[in-house]
Amino acid sequence: MTDDLIDGLYREGAPIRDTKAPSGPIEQRWSKRQFEAKLVNPANRRKLSVIVVGTGLAGGAAAATLGEQGYQVSAFCYQDSPRRAHSIAAQGGMNAAKNYKGDGDSVYRLFYDTVKGGDYRARESNVYRLAEVSSNIIDQCVAQGVPFAREYGGLLDNRSFGGVQVSRTFYARGQTGQQLLIGAYQALQRQVAEGTVTMYSRHEMLELIVVDGRARGIIVRDMVSGEVETHLADAVVLATGGYGNVFFLSTNAMGCNVTATWRAHRKGAYFGNPCFTQIHPTCIPVAGEHQSKLTLMSESLRNDGRIWVPKKAEDRNKDPRQIPEEDRDYYLERIYPAFGNLVPRDIASRAAKYQCDAGKGVGPGGLGVYLDFSEVIGRVGRDTVSARYGNLFDMYKQITGEDPYEVPMRIYPAVHYTMGGLWVDYDLQSSIPGLFVAGEANFSDHGANRLGASALMQGLSDGYFVLPNTIRDYLASGPYPAVDESAPEVVEAKKSVTSRIEQFLNSKGTRTVDSYHRELGHIMWEYCGMSRNREGLLTAVDRIRTLRKEYWSNVKVLGENEQINQSLERAGRVADFLELGELMCIDALHRRESCGGHFREESQTEDGEAERRDEEFAYAAAWEWGGEDSSPVLHKEDLVYEFIELKQRSYK
Amino acid sequence: MKITVKVWRQTGPEAPGKLVSYQLDDVSPDMSFLEMLDVLNENLATSGEEPIAFDSDCREGICGMCGLMINGSAHGPLRTTTCQLHMRSFSDGETITIEPWRAEPFKVLRDLIVDRGAFDRIISAGGFVSVNTGSAPEAHSTLVPKVNADRAFDTAACIGCGACVAACPNAAAMLFLGAKVTHLGELPQGQPERDSRVVKMLNQHDHEGFGGCTNVGACADACPKEIPLDVISQLNQDLRRAMVKGY
Ligand SMILES: Cc1cc2nc3c(=O)[nH]c(=O)nc-3n(C[C@H](O)[C@H](O)[C@H](O)COP(=O)(O)OP(=O)(O)OC[C@H]3O[C@@H](n4cnc5c(N)ncnc54)[C@H](O)[C@@H]3O)c2cc1C
Ligand code: SF4
Ligand code: FES
Numbered sequence: 001m002t003d004d005l006i007d008g009l010y011r012e013g014a015p016i017r018d019t020k021a022p023s024g025p026i027e028q029r030w031s032k033r034q035f036e037a038k039l040v041n042p043a044n045r046r047k048l049s050v051i052v053v054g055t056g057l058a059g060g061a062a063a064a065t066l067g068e069q070g071y072q073v074s075a076f077c078y079q080d081s082p083r084r085a086h087s088i089a090a091q092g093g094m095n096a097a098k099n100y101k102g103d104g105d106s107v108y109r110l111f112y113d114t115v116k117g118g119d120y121r122a123r124e125s126n127v128y129r130l131a132e133v134s135s136n137i138i139d140q141c142v143a144q145g146v147p148f149a150r151e152y153g154g155l156l157d158n159r160s161f162g163g164v165q166v167s168r169t170f171y172a173r174g175q176t177g178q179q180l181l182i183g184a185y186q187a188l189q190r191q192v193a194e195g196t197v198t199m200y201s202r203h204e205m206l207e208l209i210v211v212d213g214r215a216r217g218i219i220v221r222d223m224v225s226g227e228v229e230t231h232l233a234d235a236v237v238l239a240t241g242g243y244g245n246v247f248f249l250s251t252n253a254m255g256c257n258v259t260a261t262w263r264a265h266r267k268g269a270y271f272g273n274p275c276f277t278q279i280h281p282t283c284i285p286v287a288g289e290h291q292s293k294l295t296l297m298s299e300s301l302r303n304d305g306r307i308w309v310p311k312k313a314e315d316r317n318k319d320p321r322q323i324p325e326e327d328r329d330y331y332l333e334r335i336y337p338a339f340g341n342l343v344p345r346d347i348a349s350r351a352a353k354y355q356c357d358a359g360k361g362v363g364p365g366g367l368g369v370y371l372d373f374s375e376v377i378g379r380v381g382r383d384t385v386s387a388r389y390g391n392l393f394d395m396y397k398q399i400t401g402e403d404p405y406e407v408p409m410r411i412y413p414a415v416h417y418t419m420g421g422l423w424v425d426y427d428l429q430s431s432i433p434g435l436f437v438a439g440e441a442n443f444s445d446h447g448a449n450r451l452g453a454s455a456l457m458q459g460l461s462d463g464y465f466v467l468p469n470t471i472r473d474y475l476a477s478g479p480y481p482a483v484d485e486s487a488p489e490v491v492e493a494k495k496s497v498t499s500r501i502e503q504f505l506n507s508k509g510t511r512t513v514d515s516y517h518r519e520l521g522h523i524m525w526e527y528c529g530m531s532r533n534r535e536g537l538l539t540a541v542d543r544i545r546t547l548r549k550e551y552w553s554n555v556k557v558l559g560e561n562e563q564i565n566q567s568l569e570r571a572g573r574v575a576d577f578l579e580l581g582e583l584m585c586i587d588a589l590h591r592r593e594s595c596g597g598h599f600r601e602e603s604q605t606e607d608g609e610a611e612r613r614d615e616e617f618a619y620a621a622a623w624e625w626g627g628e629d630s631s632p633v634l635h636k637e638d639l640v641y642e643f644i645e646l647k648q649r650s651y652k
Numbered sequence: 653m654k655i656t657v658k659v660w661r662q663t664g665p666e667a668p669g670k671l672v673s674y675q676l677d678d679v680s681p682d683m684s685f686l687e688m689l690d691v692l693n694e695n696l697a698t699s700g701e702e703p704i705a706f707d708s709d710c711r712e713g714i715c716g717m718c719g720l721m722i723n724g725s726a727h728g729p730l731r732t733t734t735c736q737l738h739m740r741s742f743s744d745g746e747t748i749t750i751e752p753w754r755a756e757p758f759k760v761l762r763d764l765i766v767d768r769g770a771f772d773r774i775i776s777a778g779g780f781v782s783v784n785t786g787s788a789p790e791a792h793s794t795l796v797p798k799v800n801a802d803r804a805f806d807t808a809a810c811i812g813c814g815a816c817v818a819a820c821p822n823a824a825a826m827l828f829l830g831a832k833v834t835h836l837g838e839l840p841q842g843q844p845e846r847d848s849r850v851v852k853m854l855n856q857h858d859h860e861g862f863g864g865c866t867n868v869g870a871c872a873d874a875c876p877k878e879i880p881l882d883v884i885s886q887l888n889q890d891l892r893r894a895m896v897k898g899y
Contacts (some may be wrong), residue, residue: 061785064785065784065785065786068784068785079709079715079717080707080717080767080768080769081716081768081769081771081772081812082772083716083772083812084709084710084715084716084717084812086709086710086715088710088714088715089710089712089714089715098791100792136786136788138791139788139789139790139791140783140785140786140788142788142791142794142841143781143783143787143788143789143791143841144780144781144783144788144841145780145781145804145808145835145836145839145841145842147801147804147805147808147835147839148801149801149805150796150797150798150801151798152798153795154795154796154797154798154801155792155795156791156792172805172808173805175714175809178714178809178811179805179808182808185775186775186779186780186781187780187783187785189772189775189776189779189780190776190780190782192772192776193776193777199772201769201772224761253709253710253711253715254708254709254710254711255709287680287682287683288680288682288683290680290683290687290688290690290691291687292684292686292687292690292711293711293712295711295712296712395713395736398732398736398738399684399736399738400682401681401682401738401740464785464786465785465786468785512694512697512698514690514694515694556697558697558700558701558702558703559702563663563664563762564705564761564762564763564765565705566703566705567697567703
């Protein structure tokens with residue numbers, strides 16, 4: 001099927017044939033790669049420098065480990081301390097194939113579940129490695145003093161999570177991300193004391209430096225003094241997290257951005273599957289126009305809560321307790337009798353949207369569904385429910401002012417995670433030699449949908465175990481010629497940053513940065529959110545282009561550069577989101593199939609379920625920046641399944 | 653709701669600061685405290701006045717980035733983080749005074765933003781277990797009694813926000829310090845460095861200019877993560893033990 005209009009929006013380039021994954025039995029590939037990767041003599045390591053942007057699980061772990069190994073590391077984050085990266089907000093837990101419960105788990109099963117969960121759009125070799133390394137992560141974290149939940153006998157406790165049938169999720173109450181991050185942070189601070197890592201907090205990366213085709217440094221702005229600084233190194237790692245804030249409202253932190261990866265994209269790094277976004281079904285609904293972010297309520301609530309909407313639209317403003325049982329529609333239990341309220345995230349989210357679209361949504365704006373605990377409270381008692389979910393109920397009450405013990409919770413889906421990110425090979429190296437990408441910032445392991453409790457695993461696997469092994473191969477293949485601040489590429493990179501800052505500060509516009517960000521968010525949510533179609537996506541591309549044009553002529557940024565200037569910080573981030581948003585829509589347009597979190601209305605089965613089209617779309621889309629006024633170039637990387645058979649998911 | 657806020661404005665670390673009053677006429681009780689400030693900032697920016705600088709990131713009460721003195725209390729009237737406070741905790745017509753953390757080692761950088769780098773340096777001094785990546789033994793090779801694991805968790809819940817310091821009349825960071833010493837001290841993995849850890853961290857604490865503890869307890873009252881006051885006794889106990897051993 002050719003489609004002139006869409007073809008006009010992008011071009012197609014050469015396919016990607018080699019991802020550098022070794023061949024052979026899947027369980028030997030990672031050992032083989034580690035063995036083949038060249039070594040760096042310990043005495044030479046301190047002469048080699050690595051920049052790590054981001055200190056979340058991926059970046060914090062990588063910087064600490066590279067420091068321990070003796071490299072000269074510079075680490076950067078935009079918060080006031082590396083301990084505050086958004087990894088801190090992860091609640092549920094982290095998967096690892098330890099099989100401590102003896103319930104039939106194995107590396108192979110975790111590998112299988114992750115590939116299937118990703119709706120067959122991830123690479124087998126990478127995912128297998130992730131599952132293989134998962135158990136080392138637990139060992140490492142326990143040794144660091146991460147206080148995982150334990151049983152009375154002193155062994156580590158596990159729970160099952162996200163609908164899988166084995167208990168392989170390690171957790172630290174509802175604060176697993178926090179505890180894992182504190183572990184990585186402490187390891188990092190230890191290296192800071194050792195002098196192997198220099199930490200730059202409140203520094204934002206605004207440009208990548210590429211010299212002779214290799215990543216050689218970054219331009220950052222000191223967010224306190226405003227100084228624009230150049231940092232050079234032998235290799236650069238980006239571990240800058242996800243870009244869900246392109247939707248304005250998401251469960252991400254206020255500062256989460258795409259700037260670091262987008263700047264690298266514009267310098268030649270391919271962007272992989274940008275439209276793959278995960279929308280989480282259980283978030284607290286929007287309360288009003290003032291809303292600045294959305295709060296996730298742990299998925300575990302779906303184990304006991306029953307989701308429903310009124311059968312009759314006219315009941316939607318009634319007190320839910322007054323709506324009799326026969327007038328309620330427990331739609332997930334009705335449509336998916338086998339899995340009921342525990343269907344995967346993408347399915348639960350879409351089903352909620354359909355109910356609200358049909359006018360049955362509850363709460364402000366009709367954008368909410370009930371998550372009701374009255375049945376379980378009646379069955380096991382309030383105290384048991386409180387022991388299971390007390391902290392979540394308290395949090396809900398604090399935010400909404402309503403008591404979920406008395407009235408059903410209201411929930412609605414929200415943007416939560418981005419599976420897309422910079423394209424990387426098996427070594428986590430991007431299409432720019434010397435530029436490595438780790439954690440949520442890369443596109444690698446989750447395909448079109450991420451399973452619960454697997455992002456923490458990926459961040460730590462990339463940071464502690466994968467990167468330190470693959471980056472040494474790159475460094476050992478040097479030395480790369482010295483670069484100094486006067487090199488034309490460096491001067492040009494710095495100049496582009498300062499002139500962009502000046503442009504913002506000199507534009508005498510009338511609208512605030514946030515007002516543009518909000519508008520972009522509305523467009524993305526409406527047309528590139530839970531359900532997408534050709535016409536809507538074309539509209540979105542058009543509207544984003546118009547908005548972007550207006551932005552550059554009418555945005556208003558007060559203050560100066562030489563001080564803390566939060567409007568200026570946001571202005572740069574929103575400018576990049578305005579470009580990314582367009583690419584996400586183009587990616588969503590070109591993928592005329594439904595898979596995982598990407599639902600194209602044109603590609604569904606008779607009963608409205610997502611329909612994958614493997615013959616046409618079993619590939620990863622790696623987008624090359626086409627230039628300021630040209631369309632992006634698509635490079636396809638075919639996904640070959642040697643071990644797992646492709647099947648349509650079914651939860652009925 | 654109509655609200656008047658008196659906000660500390662200061663353009664830079666060396667500049668003088670003062671409280672400036674602003675009116676908000678249309679505050680919803682469902683707004684978070686920081687969303688109220690967002691709205692005020694949008695109004696200011698639209699009218700050509702520079703927005704108020706304040707720190708926040710996760711807005712879920714977990715990253716520790718936010719932190720304001722609200723009517724003289726660290727994080728305001730409830731025992732929670734500033735970002736988890738909602739306007740329904742205030743009444744219509746109220747005047748709210750908003751200031752940055754006040755403590756010698758926390759320099760004001762701009763408006764409501766302070767420098768908490770001292771906390772990172774205290775952790776660097778000894779708040780870790782020295783174990784390089786890849787050298788860890790199998791996780792189940794050491795059992796940890798549940799009571800110890802639970803107490804380690806309770807104290808590891810510190811988010812490094814600095815409210816304890818801001819609340820303390822002496823600007824001591826003993827609750828923060830005690831939390832880390834107790835977290836690692838409860839676990840077998842933390843034992844080998846237990847004595848040196850407490851001494852090094854305390855030296856760094858004093859070096860940064862934090863004050864001494866006089867058992868006021870204001871820190872624990874202000875702590876959004878309910879770090880118990882007895883971590884400070886644990887800290888003193890560990891310190892005595894280390895001194896006896898000659899550290
Ligand atoms: C609310 C929530 C709950 C979650 N729960 C779970 C869960 O239970 N289990 C699970 O497995 N996953 C969960 N996830 C997903 C998981 O937490 C994240 O995907 C993962 O932690 C990301 O880690 P990271 O290291 O890649 O990035 P982050 O932790 O986001 O770190 C990004 C780093 O990059 C820095 N940075 C960003 N941009 C710049 C720039 N331009 N210049 C300088 N520095 C920059 C930041 O300062 C930060 O240090 C959850 C996510 C959210 C939002
Ligand atoms: S001890 Fe409490 S108040 Fe002090 S920094 Fe930690 S969380 Fe904040
Ligand atoms: S903003 Fe993260 S704790 Fe308040």
